[in-house]
Amino acid sequence: MTLFQLEFMQRALIAGLLTGLSAPAIGTYLVQRRLSLMGDGIGHIAITGVALGLLTGSAPVLTAIIVAIAGATAIELVRARGKASGDVALALLFYGGIAGGVLLIGLAGQGAATLNTYLFGSLTTVSPTDLYVVVGLAVAVLVVAVGLGPQLFAVCQDEEFARVTGLRVQLLNLVIAVMAAVTVTVAMRTVGLLLVSALMVVPVATAQQLTRSFRSTFVVACGIGVVACLAGIVTSYNADVAPGATIVVLALAGFVVAATVGTLIRRRQGRVAPLADEEPEIGVPEPVPHVVSAGHPHAHNPKCGHAAVEHGDHVDYVHDGHLHAAHGDHWDEH
Template sequence: MIELLDYDFMRRALVAATFTGLAAPAIGTYLVQRRLALLGDGLGHVALTGVALGLLTGIAPLLTAVLVAAAGAVVIELLRTYGRTSGDVALAMLFYGGIAGGVLLINLAGDSAATLTSYLFGSIITVSSGDLWLVGALGALVVALAIGLSPQLFAVCQDEEHARVSGVPVQAYSILIAVLAAVTITVAMRTVGLLLVSALMVVPVAAAQQLTRSFRATHLTAMVVGLLAALGGVVTSYEINAQPGPTIVVLALAGFGVATVAGWLIRRQRRPIQT
């Protein structure tokens, strides 16, 4: 276990996993609260187009992925609010357009299927020092805003009409949630992969809901579950020579299973004894 830290790429991967494990549930809690759990999937496909654009133009793929995914997040939020297209149809268009554009541009860039796979499912050996600085900065920003603006973001997610009447700028905070989700997608793509990052935004939240009653407790517990799954997944993937993304998601699902059983036992003990 300790010898893992002898390798530079493993140290970078573990640091990236730390930011990923904290940031994904931090913003994912709000997506689940708004019943937009699949938004992460749609933005992941859009981020793939950003990655491909970076490979084609020679710009850092992580940077172009952030910009393209953020633009996609704003578009989907505006369509959801003002457009005549329903939310699920708009998400479907993100799914199809993002994956088609990404594959097409990667082919034009002349990159191999291995390059595409590393972004889709994560690869611990591809986390460079430059990527790590950007991942760290963006991950810290997401966590800081998700926790610091928790009262406002919760108000928007819980009841938009009440928040609007109370003077909360609902549209601005809705766009902020979508953009933070897009940023989180790009933060996680090196470790979890673009196709699976949505699971790390949702599954830890679902696990936390089995154990907690308040929003704040759910928020913090989900971040702990996400952190443990991300770090455990990176270490396990190295030990068994597997891709980190699927391993992280499997551990997160296992955590959900444990939390479900534990929550059931706790609720059973709290029930009053009938005589």
């Protein structure tokens, strides 16, 4: 097959493989902390970094990573200070990032086409030097994401408890932010800055349709990320469309399938094993005493002439504007 013999495709596939692994790896922590959109914000800020690189003539990957790390650190510090305006501060950074990027690109005299390759990914632009940088960064992210797994899990799961176990919570939060920034830069060449967040979040959302533990979610999400990236790159080559969009559309299709399958599985399990009655019922009030129809002389039956009304598991009879139901040897008002 010629596709895998093309040098730029080999580079794109290697970059795609590493992106597919590292984006969901860090994404799992972001989703757990309910910061799914942080990747998106960092992506926007990185646009300014790329533009800065193009303007100054230095490597865009390098400037992107510096600006992305600075932005991610700023987001984390704003979040940690925890004032009510944190949400707004994040928005300001996002818009500042994209506006600054477009402005600087204009100053650099580069057209929209150059910017597009960074926004939506491009197969042909992964240079050998880019590849070395991408490999190095992705491996670093994976080593930290796996090696510090228990610590990062604890911080994302319950920050206060993590502090009381003596973990350096602020430092670990910064590690997560910096890893997210690095991942954004890694993914920039294949998925593009605008869609990188999708690759961090969608595989995780897909995985957790079918998993119950953090570890299996992590592993399955990375697997889904790799499959989506590689399949997306091959499809993108064959159909001549932007790889980022193809990868994300494939990942989303995977989510739809997993969500459907997950729902069906849960429904089946629910039917097979009804909820176990585990909690003893203590303090549950007695049912309200029933009202006995006083001295009811008449025994209703289907032929007595009183209209019969289905009422749950029994039949009521309409009698002078109220309902009578058989209860042992007497009749209740219903």
